[in-house]
Each structure stands twice: as C-alpha cells, then as structure tokens.
Amino acid sequence: MRELEREMEGIEEEDEEGEEGTGEKNPYLQMAMQFMKSGARVRRASNKRLPEYLERGVDVKFTDVAGLGKIRLELEEIVKFFTHGEMYRRRGVKIPGGILLCGPPGVGKTLLAKAVAGEAGVNFFSISASQFVEIYVGVGASRVRALYQEARENAPSVVFIDELDAVGRERGLIKGSGGQERDATLNQLLVSLDGFEGRGEVITIASTNRPDILDPALVRPGRFDRKIFIPKPGLIGRMEILQVHARKKPMAEDLDYMAVASMTDGMVGAELANIVEIAAINMMRDGRTELTTDDLLQAAQIEERGMLDRKDRSSETWRQVAINEAAMAVVAVNFPDMKNIEFLTINPRAGRELGYVRVKMDHIKFKEGMLSRQSILDHITVQLAPRAADELWYGEDQLSTIWAETSDNARSAARSLVLGGLSDKHHGLNNFWVADRINDIDTEALRILNMCYERAKEILGRNRTLMDEVVGKLVQKKSLTKQEFFTLVELYGSIKPMPPSILELRKIKRLELEETVMKLDMTTARNSS
Numbered sequence: 001m002r003e004l005e006r007e008m009e010g011i012e013e014e015d016e017e018g019e020e021g022t023g024e025k026n027p028y029l030q031m032a033m034q035f036m037k038s039g040a041r042v043r044r045a046s047n048k049r050l051p052e053y054l055e056r057g058v059d060v061k062f063t064d065v066a067g068l069g070k071i072r073l074e075l076e077e078i079v080k081f082f083t084h085g086e087m088y089r090r091r092g093v094k095i096p097g098g099i100l101l102c103g104p105p106g107v108g109k110t111l112l113a114k115a116v117a118g119e120a121g122v123n124f125f126s127i128s129a130s131q132f133v134e135i136y137v138g139v140g141a142s143r144v145r146a147l148y149q150e151a152r153e154n155a156p157s158v159v160f161i162d163e164l165d166a167v168g169r170e171r172g173l174i175k176g177s178g179g180q181e182r183d184a185t186l187n188q189l190l191v192s193l194d195g196f197e198g199r200g201e202v203i204t205i206a207s208t209n210r211p212d213i214l215d216p217a218l219v220r221p222g223r224f225d226r227k228i229f230i231p232k233p234g235l236i237g238r239m240e241i242l243q244v245h246a247r248k249k250p251m252a253e254d255l256d257y258m259a260v261a262s263m264t265d266g267m268v269g270a271e272l273a274n275i276v277e278i279a280a281i282n283m284m285r286d287g288r289t290e291l292t293t294d295d296l297l298q299a300a301q302i303e304e305r306g307m308l309d310r311k312d313r314s315s316e317t318w319r320q321v322a323i324n325e326a327a328m329a330v331v332a333v334n335f336p337d338m339k340n341i342e343f344l345t346i347n348p349r350a351g352r353e354l355g356y357v358r359v360k361m362d363h364i365k366f367k368e369g370m371l372s373r374q375s376i377l378d379h380i381t382v383q384l385a386p387r388a389a390d391e392l393w394y395g396e397d398q399l400s401t402i403w404a405e406t407s408d409n410a411r412s413a414a415r416s417l418v419l420g421g422l423s424d425k426h427h428g429l430n431n432f433w434v435a436d437r438i439n440d441i442d443t444e445a446l447r448i449l450n451m452c453y454e455r456a457k458e459i460l461g462r463n464r465t466l467m468d469e470v471v472g473k474l475v476q477k478k479s480l481t482k483q484e485f486f487t488l489v490e491l492y493g494s495i496k497p498m499p500p501s502i503l504e505l506r507k508i509k510r511l512e513l514e515e516t517v518m519k520l521d522m523t524t525a526r527n528s529s
C-alpha cells in the first residue's frame with residue numbers, strides 16, 4: 001500500500017518535472033510561470049502595503065481657513081506639538097493625544113484638521129467613523145487597528161476621524177443589532193488612543209456635531225481631552241471666508257463683500273464656498289469675465305432658496321402675491337425685533353410659488369431662545385398680516401388661501417406662548433400639566449390670535465398708501481432692496497414710535513436722578529459759601 005502511494009507520488013513528481021521541462025516551450029506554461037514569478041513579487045509587496053487611509057497631496061494651510069479668529073490660535077498650538085515636540089517633552093508637558101472639533105456641519109472642521117497636517121508637514125490619515133460601523137462584529141475594531149497601525153508606521157501623523165458620534169455614542173445606548181459591534185469598535189478606539197498618550201507622534205483630531213452624546217470614556221482626560229467648539233461664522237467671518245474663496249476667481253475691483261456677508265446670515269463656510277462657485281458658473285454662462293456683487297447676491301439666493309423659476313403669471317396673481325409679501329414687511333417694520341428687513345421679492349423659486357421677505361433677526365434672541373413675550377406677540381402679528389391684507393384688499397367674501405402657511409405659523413406660536421405660561425390668563429408654570437386643560441389653552445390661544453389679528457389689521461389700515469406703493473413697486477420690479485423699501489417707508493409710512501423698553505426707561509430715570517442730585521449739590525454748595 002505504502003509502495004503504491006510512493007509510486008503515485010513519484011509519478012506525480014515526475015509529471016511535474018516533465019511539465020516544467022516542456023513548459024519552457026509551451027506558451028501557456030510560460031505564462032503560468034511568469035504568473036508564479038509575479039505572484040512572488042505581489043507577496044513581497046504586500047508586506048509593504050500602501051497605506052489605505054493616507055490622504056495624499058494634502059496641501060491646505062491656515063490661510064485657506066478663514067473667519068475663525070481665536071480658534072486658529074489653538075490649532076496653531078497643535079502644529080507646535082509636532083514641530084517643537086521635543087521642547088514640550090523635555091519640560092514634561094503632556095501633549096494631548098486627541099482633539100475634538102465640535103460644530104455644525106460645513107463650518108470647516110475637516111479643513112482645519114487638514115490645515116494642521118499641512119502646516120506641520122506631517123501625514124494625514126482620515127476615515128469617517130461611519131466606516132467603522134459594520135454589521136459584522138469585529139470589522140470596525142480591525143479597521144481602527146489598521147488605521148492606527150498605518151499612522152504609527154508613518155509617524156508623525158494626524159489621524160482625522162469624521163463624525164465621531166457614529167461610533168462614539170455612549171456604550172449600551174444602542175440595543176439590538178449593531179450595538180455590540182459599536183461597543184467593540186469603541187473599545188478598540190480607546191485602546192488605540194491610549195497607545196499614543198502624551199508622545200505627540202500621532203495626534204487624533206475628531207469631528208462631531210453632537211459632543212453631548214459621546215461616551216464619557218472618550219472625552220476623559222488623556223483621550224479627547226481638548227474640545228474646540230467651532231461656531232457658525234459671524235458677519236466678519238463670512239466676509240473673510242468669501243474673500244478666501246474669491247482668491248482664485250476673477251473678482252470685480254469694487255466687489256462689496258460686506259453686502260454679501262450681511263445677506264448670508266446663518267450660513268456656514270461650505271455654503272459660502274458654494275455661493276462663489278455658483279456665481280462663477282453663472283458668470284461663465286453669461287460670457288462675462290468678472291464676478292460682481294450682484295452675481296454673488298444672486299448666487300446666495302440660489303443657495304438659500306433654489307433656482308429662479310421664470311414662470312408666467314397673470315398680472316392679478318403677481319398682485320396677490322405682492323400684497324401677501326408687502327403686508328408682512330409693512331407690519332414687521334413696526335416691531336423692534338423684526339424691522340431689520342433685508343429685501344422682499346415675489347420672484348418664484350423652484351418648488352416654491354410664493355414670494356419671500358428676508359428679515360434679519362437677532363441671533364441670540366431667536367436661535368438661542370431668549371425671546372420676550374412681546375417679540376412672540378409681534379411675530380404672531382406679522383404672520384397674520386397676509387390674512388389681514390387679504391381681508392382688507394379683497395374683502396371677506398373673496399378670501400383666498402394664500403395665507404394658509406403663515407396663519408399656521410401664527411397658530412402654533414400662539415399655542416406655544418400659552419403653553420409656556422406667557423399669556424395673561426395662565427401665569428406661572430401650572431401649564432406644564434395640561435391634559436385636562438386643552439380647552440382652556442386653545443381658548444386662550446384663540447384670544448391671542450384675535451388680538452394680534454386686530455393689531456395687524458390696524459397697522460395695515462393705517463398704512464394703506466405705503467402698502468399700495470410697495471405692492472406697485474413689487475409688481476413692477478419683482479424685488480425690492482432694503483434701501484428701496486425703507487425709502488418708501490420714509491415717504492409714505494405711518495409708523496408709530498414703539499413704547500420705550502424698560503431698560504431705556506430706567507436709564508432716563510437714572511439720568512433724571514443724577515441731574516437732581518447735581519442741582520441739589522450745587523445749591524447746597526452755594527448756600528454754604
């Protein structure tokens with residue numbers, strides 16, 4: 001039996017030898033041999049595998065990132081950790097292993113991380129945390145290991161993890177499928193981060209817009225111990241970002257960046273970059289060679305509200321839309337928190353039939369939620385203005401539904417006002433338990449709506465000439481700028497001065513008091529002399 005086996009082996013060997021012997025002439029075998037040779041080369045190369053997560057040609061500098069003010073200084077320090085690492089180490093300063101950039105999407109977190117790598121002249125490895133999350137347990141963890149392995153081999157380097165919250169959520173929060181995998185990945189990430197603690201060879205920069213849901217173990221000192229908040233850019237910030245992106249474009253000499261920046265309130269860097277691109281494309285389309293302020297303003301409109309839709313409308317429809325928009329603007333201009341009207345337009349945009357009034361509002365009051373009761377009442381009044389105008393200009397029996405959306409806003413705002421305990425009738429916090437008082441609340445909301453509606457009607461009735469002028473101009477020109485609108489308000493408006501605020505009243509009182517005290521002092525001084 002054994003002999004038989006040996007015989008067979010022998011035959012096989014002979015066969016192989018025979019094949020090899022003939023192979024040199026046989027073209028197929030030649031190919032096979034070549035393949036084998038090349039296979040050896042492939043194997044050798046795989047030991048020195050090209051880094052998978054390395055981003056090549058990252059050439060971003062801090063000058064490409066604008067509008068960040070002091071935040072840039074903090075990141076410049078991180079560059080120093082790389083360039084002057086020895087200095088820090090010698091003095092026993094611990095270099096942070098991880099930096100967390102927090103902020104809304106598009107504010108330039110990725111760009112900043114690249115700029116750090118670019119300025120320090122180190123390798124840049126990047127991965128999106130959503131790539132870590134797979135159905136199969138262990139894949140994410142092995143990717144983390146591979147990423148850090150590469151970063152270590154190519155140190156010094158920056159590891160950038162985008163959307164860290166995809167994997168860094170507090171452990172145990174996700175139940176069912178995926179939870180286990182995430183936990184395993186996160187554990188691996190924690191281990192990898194610890195591996196570099198304080199040495200400054202590999203610095204991890206992660207970005208997230210939800211720092212609040214991250215696992216406490218991730219943000220403890222030694223891991224992502226440094227948090228940098230990147231807010232949306234302010235006016236000057238927006239101007240600088242526009243200028244950075246305008247550098248490579250043919251801009252007109254007299255371009256008014258300030259005008260564009262003030263029209264793009266609330267936009268982030270990515271949107272501003274897009275505005276410059278859209279404007280440049282429009283310029284090319286029209287066969288011009290320079291970008292003007294108008295191009296940028298129009299592009300800002302496109303970015304915000306979509307493409308212009310050149311639809312034909314009957315003159316009556318134009319007028320109806322104009323009345324709708326004009327009413328909001330004319331009522332809003334009466335209220336301190338809403339009178340900052342940037343422009344109004346009745347040009348239809350793709351997907352939206354009606355016009356638009358852009359009002360610049362106080363960021364802290366409206367976004368951070370510090371509205372006064374009076375501001376909410378004013379907001380409700382403005383939202384009811386289209387309904388009031390419809391009644392005044394077309395009559396009760398000719399009402400349309402053009403104001404449906406704004407009235408809905410008014411309705412929900414009125415309800416929130418009552419629920420929040422800000423109405424006259426329900427003072428205090430007893431409105432939090434509402435189950436048995438729905439009726440009361442709705443009746444109170446209705447009372448507020450009616451009151452605001454009467455207020456809107458009164459303002460519009462008082463400003464009939466102004467309304468007619470604004471509507472006429474809108475139908476004719478389709479858009480009114482801030483200046484054009486306020487010229488009409490100056491000429492035809494009947495705006496009642498608002499009652500002074502409590503702060504102003506207090507200031508006046510204090511001045512009066514100071515004056516009387518001064519007078520008293522003088523008289524006593526005169527009497528004594």
Ligand code: ADP
Pocket residue numbers: 064065066067068104105106107108109110111112207241244268269270271273
């Ligand atoms: P995030 O990572 O915060 O979502 P990105 O860094 O990806 O935002 O930003 C996208 C693009 O927006 C960038 O490539 C850049 O062109 C532009 N951008 C964003 N913020 C800025 C800024 N502060 N300065 C210059 N350009 C910016």
